[in-house]
Amino acid sequence: MRASRYFLPTLREVPADATVASHRLLLRGGFIRQQSAGVYNYLPLGLRVIEKIKSILRQECAKANCVELLMPTLVPFELLEETGRDKVEVLFPTTDRTGRRFALGFTHEEIITDIARNYLHSYRDLPITLYQIQTKFRDEPRPRAGLIRGKEFIMLDAYSFDPDDAHCDVSYDRMWHAFDEMFRRLGLETLVCEAEAGDIGGGRNHEFMVITEAGEDSVLRDDKTGIAANAERCDIGGNYSTVGHDGIPAAELVATPNARSVKEVTSLLAVDSHRLIKTLLVRAGDRNVAALVRGDRDLNPHKLARRLGVERVAMMESSDVQRITGADVGFAGPIGLSGVEIIADNELQAQNGYVVGGNVNDKHFVNACHGRDFKVDRWEDIRVALDGDPAVSGGVLREVRGIEVGHIFQLGTKYSGSMKAHFDDGEGKEKPIVMGCYGLGVSRSLQAVVEVYNDEAGIIWPMSIAPFEVVVIVANAEDESQMKAGEKIYFDLLEQGVDVLLDDRSERAGAKFKDADLIGYPLRVVCGRGIPEGKAEVKWRHEERGEDMPLEELGSKVTNWVQNERTKSA
RNA sequence: CGGGGCGUAGCGCAGCUUGGUUAGCGCGCCUGCUUUGGGAGCAGGAGGUCGCGAGUUCGAAUCUCGCCGCCCCGACCA
Incomplete structure (x- = not known):
């Protein structure tokens, strides 16, 4: 490809709307452009780049015996x-002209399960x-x-079908390994985390995280075992012995007019927020539950649901809170609550004599003690884990930020059950x-790569997914000998199967260098002032300096370097 | 959905507080000459519904109201 006939809309100035480095670079390098x-x-x-990523994914899918198809967007x-x-x-709902309703595909469990129930009937098909x-x-x-979180994005979604859990484990592990290989070849180091399954549902599931400050997910890593978990999921360890109430004065109802939030109450009563208990009322199936966490902590609803053995919990409507506590939202507390199961975070055991809601408008209790003023039905780990929290192993949890580039799930029979995708197990039973x-x-992985591989000047692509493997720059496009030499190298490399761009634009040399650094081609060949002596410069993007090389050996050497890099990530 | 910010040429911005001739600047773009290894110099030029709509006013980019769009933080997140 000749740059003079190509489309390289690089931007010299930084688009104002982009705050994340990878987003800025993708816009400036002319890789993407925002539509809305x-x-x-x-x-x-x-x-x-997208096509190269896809090609790697397809190769690894083939190795894992996965079969490609294409399902509808509608x-x-x-x-x-x-x-x-x-x-x-x-x-994204939509309708056709007759009023028939569709949704734009957001993930395809239903369609694939529909295919399965139509074609997979026997254990022999699995x-x-x-x-x-x-x-x-x-x-x-x-x-x-940018591409980190968009309304539309490109995704590989695979679906495994097995006769039982044991076989599913095998499929799961095989795909896990395939994902490892894919990310390795993209140049991405990933941390595998235990995670929440969300609306996809199912049981065992893992996220693949690229650790970077620009990530939007919080990951906690046990410094002792190295095991990592999404903050939504992460369990907290620690041994707590229940503190008694000796010497703590009797609980007393005090006036807290209009003080509903932790901040308002603690500043009014002049106490630290960790001396207050938040009482959160939730519905868990047909049960009413009061979840108690320290004032300076957050309830983790996923965890709570898991402890209660339900799929999800929902915060109660304010009308229900009023009915149950007799007070407006903001004044709920555990003292005197009835018909409600009280589940408290483990950490609360370590202190006593808290500030809690009074279940009366504009009143809170001070010196409220568990084991004296109210009874806790269950002590559990139900709060969101934070940096520095104890790990279950006895280690310490450390927080890092990550971009979730992959997520794998064992669905069990969640979809096959409700959609009746059954098979004959060979012993006359339908399962x-x-x-x-x-x-x-x-698309998200593309941006994650840029986030990891860049410097002040621009992107530094790994060879495996670079838009072009090599750029050949003709320093002065009006110099015939330079142009001739550049074209020769270009055609030689093309012939060797190297993915090469010839920058023959009539820009000044400096502009072409800046563009090359910004766009991030792994290898750069410059046909310039060395041409009279029969030399051109070759330089890696990730290295400071290049080297002059005789034209006769340049083609084969560059080809070798490219091929070496390719095998490293093959 | 809550909080904050922004919308003026392809990109980055000034002008708005205190309304007043023809709305500016830098980059980019076009033409010419010079230049040609790290985003060149000079000269000339094109490019604008000032986000949209109402209103106030003799007069609105500027003031008021409504709407739309975009960014950031939070909520949410398959």
Whole structure:
């Protein structure tokens, strides 16, 4: 490809809206262009990277015996109704001219399960894993940071079908390994985390995180075992012995007019927030539960749901809170509550004599003691883990930020059950197929790579997914000998199968260097002032200096370097 | 959805507080000459519904109201 005939809309100035480095570089390098919030064009350079990523994913899928198909973007609404996912909030609903309802595909469990129930009837058809690479649509409440979170994005989604859990484990582990290989070849180091399953549902699941400050997820890593977990999921250890109430004065109801929030109450009563208990009322199935956490902590609703053995908990409506506590939201407390199961965070055992809501408007108790003024039905770990918290292993949890580039799930029979995707087990019994699903963010991974590989001057692509492997710059496009030499190298490299761009634009040399650094080609060849002596400069993007090389050996040497890099990431 | 910020040429910005001729600047773009290894110099030029709509006023980029869009923080997140 000749740059003079290509599309390289690089920007000298930094677009004001981009705050994350990788987002800025992708915009400046002319890889992507925003169309609207969370919606992007992939310009030619960006598309090249996307296609290279896809190609690596396909190769690894093939190694793992996964079979590619392509499902529709228009998902019939009735299928989502079968699994209850017609209520999912990020759905993009639409209708055809006859009024028939669809949703733009946000993930394809329903369609793939529909395919399974139509074609997979026998244990002889299993196991099998099918996958696609496709644009997904999710009406995200807050798109951010370019391709990190968008309303549409490119994703690989794979689905495994097995006769039982043991086989599913095998499929799961095989895909886990395939993901490891994919990320390795993209140049991404990932930390695998235990995670929450969210609306996808199911049981065992793991996230693949690229650790970087620009990430939007919080990951906690046990410094003793190295095991990591998403903050939504992370368990907290520590041994707590219950502190008694000796010497603590009797609980006393005090006036706290209009003080509802932790901040308002603690500043009014002049106490630290860790001396206050937040009482959060939730519905868990048909049960009413009061969850107690320290004033300076956050309840983790996922964890609470898990402790209670339900799929999810929902914060109570304010009318229900009033009915149960007799007071407005903001004044709930554990003393005198009835018909409510009280579950308290472990950490609360370590102190006593708290400030709690009075279950009367504008009143709170001080010196409230568990074991004296109110009874805790269960002590559990129900709060959001923080940096420095004790790990279950006895180590300490340390927080890092991460970009979630992959998420794999064991679904069990969640979809096959509700959609009746059954198979004959060979002994005359019909059973639901055991499923797994595996998502890898293609566009998000692209940006994660940029986030990890860049410097002040621009992007530094790994050879495996660089938009071009080599750029050949003709320093002065009007100098015939330079242009001739550049074209010769260009055609030689092309012939050797190297992915090369010839920068023959009539820009000044400096501008072409700046563009090359910004765009981030791994290797740069410059045909310039060395040409009269039969030499050109070769330079790696990640190195400070290049070296002059005789033209005769340049082609084969560069080809070798490229091929070496390729095998490293093959 | 809550909080904050922004919307003026392709990009980055000034002007708005205190309304007043033809709305500026830098980069980019076009033409010419010179230059040609780290985003060149000089000269000339094109490019604007000042986000949209109402209102106030003799007069609105500027003041008021409504709407729309974009960014950041939070909530949410498959």
